[in-house]
Amino acid sequence: MAEKLNYITPDGYRKLREEYEALFGGERPKLLETIAWAAANGDRSENADYQYGRRRLREVDRRINFLARRMKEAKVTDPARQPDKSRAWFGATVTLADEDDNERVVTLVGEDEADAGAGRISFHSPLARAIRGAAVGDLRRVALPSGEKEYEVVAISYPEPAGAAPSWQ
Missing domain, CATH: 1.10.287.180 (Transcription elongation factor, GreA/GreB, N-terminal domain)
Incomplete structure (x- = not known):
């Protein structure tokens, strides 16, 4: 392995x-x-x-x-330096919607900084593995302890590089 x-x-x-x-x-x-x-x-x-x-x-x-x-x-790995910000990779903050249109926002982080209560999930978790590489509009199925669930990727964002001007300026 x-x-x-x-x-x-x-x-x-x-x-x-x-x-x-x-x-x-x-x-x-x-x-x-x-x-x-x-x-x-x-x-x-x-x-x-x-x-x-x-x-x-x-x-x-x-x-x-x-x-x-x-x-x-x-x-x-600095997520702000991710070359392909149109897809969900390490460090991405992803907004997901389930079949009932309930939204969930998660950030894909390392195992040592994961905190599900704060919305930071391990990059190796089942949900993160299911949405890795997804683009906005993609549907992904994930097997959870409560059963299989389908999510749609609604939005993807990454942090701004250090020292960069905010996008609203």
């Missing part, structure tokens, strides 16, 4: 980096200081500060390692 590329927007990568730096440069050194202080207080078996500190340090280290791997594997 081919390995999935870990696409991510520049903003998504920045957020991963900020979390990594906050944990590595902020929380981890404080935990080490607390653990050293607690260890110096004597009996470690009944020392809650020591026990909690060690447990939290393991959690932080796991998260740091996960973030480091995800950043290393990331393929930062």
